[in-house]
Amino acid sequence: MIRLENIAKKYDLGGTNVSALDDISFTIEQGEFVAIMGPSGSGKSTLMNILGILDNASSGAYFLEGHNITSLPDKEQARIRNRHFGFIFQSFNLFPELSAIENVMLPMSYAGIGFAERKQRAAELLDRVELSHRMTHLPTMLSGGEQQRVAIARALSNQPNLILADEPTGNLPTDKGQEILDILTELHRSGTTIVMVTHNDAQGDMAQRVINIQDGLLHSEVRR
Amino acid sequence: MKTREDWTLSLRMLWAHPLESLLLVLGLAIAIGATTSGLAMVEKARVDGDALLQLPEYREIVVSSRESSDQMTTPVVLTQDETVTLSIDDLEAAQLSPDIEFAYLAERTRLRFNTSDINFAPPDAPPETSDTNSNPNSAAADVSTENAAFNERPPLEFATVEGPQPQLDEVSGYSVTTDYFPAMNLTIADGSLFTEADLLQGNKVVVLGAELAKTLFADGENLNRQLASFTNIYTIIGTLQPTGTTLDAMVFMPSRLAQDNTGALAFRGPGGGNNTTLHFAVNDASKLNAAAEQLSSWFDTTYGVGNTATSVPRSAVEQAIDRKEKTALMTLILALAGLLIANVNVSNILYSRAIRRRKQVGILMALGASRRHIFNLFLGESGVVVSLGALAGMAIAFGFSVLLMQSGTDGALPVYAIVLGMLAAAGIALLFTLVPAVYAARIPPAVAIRVE
Structure with a gap:
C-alpha cells in the first residue's frame, strides 16, 4: 500500500543543513498495524508528516498504492489527505467552536459530500465510538477520552485506507488510553491500515510491526 | 468554496x-x-x-443700464449724468453674434386681483401697492403703471369682471418679451403664447404656469377667462407645460413699452422708470464669453463706456x-x-x-x-x-x-x-x-x- 524509498528530509537552519531523516525505506501493506517508535527528536513526527503528506521529502520517493506521490500540487495533496488518510493527534485537535458532530462532518464537507449524508454518516460514526448522546456537545464539554473518540470518528469520516495516529493516548489516563487502543485494535481487525507513533513499548507490542527510528535513520524493523 | x-x-x-x-x-x-x-x-x-x-439662465449674458447698478455685484463708476435708456431696439444686438439664440426682457411683477374684499384706497391717496419688496422702485410693473396713472389724478375706476373669480388674491410672475419662453424652455400646453404684436400694442394678456393653471380657478378652467387688477382687465390666453420649477406657479405677461425721449420704444420698468436689464441667451455655453465681449463692445460704443454693464452670471456660478x-x-x-x-x-x-x-x-x-x-x-x-x-x-x-x-x-x-x-x-x-x-x-x- 505504502512504499518509501530512500526518503530524506533536511532543513536549512541559517545556512546549516540539518538532517531530520535520512535514507528511510520501508513498505506498509494494506491492513497492517505498524508502530513507529523512537526517542524524542529521532524524526518520528517528521516521518509521520511525510507519510501524511503534510510535509514533502527533500529526496527519495513515496508511493501510495503504486502511485508516486512524492511531489504533487497542493490541491492533489489535500485530496489525498482527505480521502485516503485519517489523522489522530495526541492533543485531539478538535475545533472548540464546533460541536462533536460538526467536527466529524468537517472532513466530509471537503470531500463534497452533501449535508444530509455527512450528518447521517457523522452520527453513525459517533454512535460507533459510543458518543451518540454527546453529538451536539462542544469539545470543551467532553472529557479527554471522549474528545479523542470524536477525533477517531472524524479520522474515519471519509473511510480512509490509512489511519495515522500520533501518540493517540499521550494525553489520556491509562484507562481512557486503553479505550482508544481498543478502538484502534477493532479498526485494525476490520481491515483498516494503522500507523501509530508511540513511546510506549506495551502499545508497540500491539502492532504487527515496529519501526524504530533513531537520529533520523531507520534503526530496526521488528515483526511481531 | x-x-x-x-x-x-x-x-x-x-x-x-x-x-x-x-x-x-x-x-x-x-x-x-x-x-x-x-x-x-x-x-x-x-x-x-x-x-x-444646465439652467437656461446660466447660458445668458445680462446687459444692464446703470439705472440698476445697485443690483450689480461689482461697483460701477458712473461717467455720465444721464441715465441710459435701453430700448427694444437694443435686443437687436443679438444679431452681432450667431451664437446668440434669444434676446429678451424679464422683470419680476405681481398681479393683485380686484376681489370683493379688496381695500380700495380713497381717491386722494395712492392705492395700496403690490410691491414685491419694501423698495417702491422695484414694485410690479402693472402696479407701478397704476400708481403713475393715479398720480395724474384721473377719477379711478377699478375694473371688474363677471363670472368666476380667482381663488387667489395675487400671483407673482414676470413681464417678458416673446423670446423669454423659448430661452427658458417654456412651451405652451393649452391656448397660445403672446405675440410680438401683443407686446407692441400693449395687450393685456397673460399666460399661466402649469401649477397656477390648476389652482387659479376652482374649476381648473382658465382659457379666455378675465382677471381684473386695479384698472386693467387681463385675458388668459394660454397655460404652460409643467417644468418642475418655481416658474410653474407664476404668471407671464408682455413687458410694458413706452416711447422714450428719442421716440424709441423703451421698456417701462417698475415705478414708471425705464427698464434696464436685457438678457441674451447663447446656444453653446462655451461661446458665452466671446459673445459677451461683442455685446459689451457694442453697448460701450452705443451708450458710452461705463453706462451699461455686461455680465455673465455663469462665471460666478462656475x-x-x-x-x-x-x-x-x-x-x-x-x-x-x-x-x-x-x-x-x-x-x-x-x-x-x-x-x-x-x-x-x-x-x-x-x-x-x-x-x-x-x-x-x-x-x-x-x-x-x-x-x-x-x-x-x-x-x-x-x-x-x-x-x-x-x-x-x-x-x-x-x-x-x-x-x-x-x-x-x-x-x-x-x-x-x-x-x-x-x-x-x-x-x-x-x-x-x-x-x-
Missing part, C-alpha cells in the same frame, strides 16, 4: 472574540461611512453643478461650483486617509489572528483543506467583518445625508452615490484583508501542525 462547517467555524470564531470583532467592525464602519459620505458629496457637488449649469467640488474632494481625501489607517489596523489584527490560528490551519490541512480552502476561510471571516462594517458605514452615510437635508443648507446625498461609495470603500477594505488570508494559506501544514 466555503462549506457550511467552514461558515460555522468562521462565524463562531468571530463570536468567540466579541470585543475584538466589535472593534474591527466599528473601526471599519466609521472609516467606510466617512469615505462613502465623502464620495457621495463629491458626486453630489458634480451632479448639482452640472444641473445648475466659480462657486468649483469651490464646492474642491471642498468635497478635500473631505474625501481626509476620509480616504482615515480608511487607509482603519484598513491597516484591521489587516494587522486579522494578521495576528491568522498567526494565533496556525495550529487550526494545520489541522484543517490534515483533514483535507487545500490552500484555497484556507484562503477562503480567512477571507470569508474578513468578508463578514467588512460586510458588517460596510452596512454600518452606509447607515452612517445615510444618517449624515439626513442631517444635511435637515440642516437646510444642502439637499440629501444621492442614494446611488452612497451605495456605490460603500461598495468601493468595502472593496478597498477587503483588499487589505487579503494579506492575512494569503499568509494563512501559505503556512506549511507541517509547521502549522507543530504549533502548540
